[in-house]
Amino acid sequence: MNYKPLKLTQTVRGSGCAAKLAPGILHKALCGLDLPVDSNLLIGLENPDDAGIYKVSDDLALVQTLDFFPPMVDDPFRFGQIAAANALSDIYAMGGTPKTAMNIVAFPSSSMDISVLRSIIEGGLSKMREAGVVLVGGHTVEDSELKYGLSVTGYIDPHRILAKRSLQVGDxxxxxxxxxxxxxxxxxxxxxxxxxxxxxxxxxxxxxxxxxxxxxxxxxxxxxxxxxxxxxxxxxxxxxxxxxxxxxxxxxxxxxxxxxxxxxxxxxxxxxxxxxxxxxxxxxxxxxxxxxxxxxxxxxxxxxxxxxxxxxxxxxxxxxxxxxxxxxxxxxxxxxxxxxxxxxxxxx
Amino acid sequence: MANELDCRGMNCPAPVLQVRNTLEKGALASLTVLLDNEAARQNVCRFLENQNYEVSSEKSGDEYRVFANRGDLPKETAAVPSISPINKRGDAKRKIMVLVTGIYMGHGDDGLGDMLMFNFLKTLKEMGGELWRLSFVNSGVTFTVEGSEAVPILQELADSGVKITACGACLAYFHVLDKIQVGEVTNMLEIVNGMREADSVITV
Known part of the structure; x- marks a missing residue:
């Protein structure tokens, strides 16, 4: 009999977006912060949305987001794909086009084979390719629990931003x-x-x-x-x-x-x-x-x-x-x- | 006797699985579950309500106590199959026979193999109702005899209805035929018949 295959989800406490810090707690940490001001910041923490938006010129703005989490599936390649799709999603939700991405990795190298990390990143890359996004770098830290995600930057037309808070009656x-x-x-x-x-x-x-x-x-x-x-x-x-x-x-x-x-x-x-x-x-x-x-x-x-x-x-x-x-x-x-x-x- | 289950220090879904495992062994007229987080409390309440229990809970400090009662059952533990199938797999129950042929799991390092095998036996219960027979041959039989740390684990499996057998010739070879603590002494014919009757045989 072979050794039991590695089950990523058994190595972590929380999984996927379910591991997110409780919203009420996050609110306490963020409310009333003294934030730097810049008139080109169209969407930032003061009016939080899916992603931040910074105007570069009259017809171009940068849209930026970051998402990472512990595994919610056991297959490393699939986990990489899901984490990347999840991070890219915020750009799409704003009406933007993702362009570049950076890997964010926390990896327990003492208890997990490095080939697992390679599979995860390959999974992430497959989704970046599909999205027409280039990987420009990343950062990896040693941690007791595995986490992976992306920081993504994209382009967006500053006149066509799909903010959250613009519902109209009848929609x-x-x-x-x-x-x-x-x-x-x-x-x-x-x-x-x-x-x-x-x-x-x-x-x-x-x-x-x-x-x-x-x-x-x-x-x-x-x-x-x-x-x-x-x-x-x-x-x-x-x-x-x-x-x-x-x-x-x-x-x-x-x-x-x-x-x-x-x-x-x-x-x-x-x-x-x-x-x-x-x-x-x-x-x-x-x-x-x-x-x-x-x-x-x-x-x-x-x-x-x-x-x-x-x-x-x-x-x-x-x-x-x-x-x-x-x-x-x-x-x-x-x-x-x-x-x-x-x-x-x-x-x- | 009060049935109490301590699920403190566990995160979901572990408490629900613990309660489920307990009820699978036989329906209980009443059960108390100790928990230390609100999500676990709500999940355990939902699970027990789904199993037709009347559920109430109380909080003291950082701890929660969930009380569950079923008036339709006798006060003592009844050997009624209690639990509705939680997934489709439970519907068509297979018979799995596990054949343990030695004291180590896999080849390479025996210290590691020893640890893995012990862990394997401990985890076997996760096969649930599909685990039908657990047979030991060669040095594997020593798990069933006096002094083995695996005895309580195997006893628990036996109590849950798994048939445990140890090869008689092997027990004799290792001079422990009279030391068997759990399961029944078997022979090669019975092992072969078991293999034929099982839906799948896993050899370790």
């Missing part, structure tokens, strides 16, 4: 990937997920949001974000809070992994989902018909989740069709922007 909300990856990766870690599902979810997490971004560029999209560690409702809350309007979600229209529903009721829910609910729960009102397990999935931290796009009602069906024509099959209209109640999310 339809479109989500491009199913929810439940945090729960599914918890189940993978627990040894419950079979190979077919593991592969299906891995493939979805490793899929770039590039196609969706390219499609949406032809439509008058009002706002966009990508759904990651704060979960669907956490990221939606960022769009809604202080927007002056509200959002109505149709829970049964939200694409989810059906296995995640079963596992949610079994309590295979990452701690991040509870943190997300604690932080944003006050902005969300569930109708009595939404089962607990669906509520849990709506707060489940996603790794490399889909884009959440706000588009006018007139264009919403056309955008949905265009997304599905480009192979983004799970894309669905999940809700709409309403005039009241202000700054609230209603889930029916």
């Amino acid at each position: 339809r909300l479109i989500l491009t990937k199913p929810l439940g990856t945090g729960i599914v990766t918890t189940a993978i870690k627990a040894g419950f997920a079979d190979e077919e599902l593991t592969e299906r979810v891995t493939e979805a997490m490793a899929t770039l949001n590039r196609e969706a971004a390219v499609v949406m560029a032809d439509f008058s999209v009002h706002a966009c974000t990508d759904v990651t560690g704060f979960g669907f409702l956490g990221h939606l809350a960022e769009m809604v809070v202080d927007s002056g309007c509200g959002v109505c979600i149709n829970a049964s229209a939200v694409p989810v992994y059906k296995e995640a529903v079963e596992w949610a009721s079994m309590g295979l829910i990452p701690a991040g989902a509870y943190n997300n609910r604690d932080f944003r729960g006050t902005f969300v009102q569930f109708s009595a018909t939404v089962p607990q397990k669906i509520q849990d999935i709506l707060f489940d931290p996603q790794t490399s989740g889909g884009l959440l796009i706000a588009v006018s009602e007139e264009e919403s069906e056309k955008l949905l069709t265009a997304l599905q024509m480009r192979g983004i099959k799970p894309a669905s209209v999940v809700g709409e922007v309403v005039a009241s109640p202000i700054d609230m999310i209603i889930v029916n």
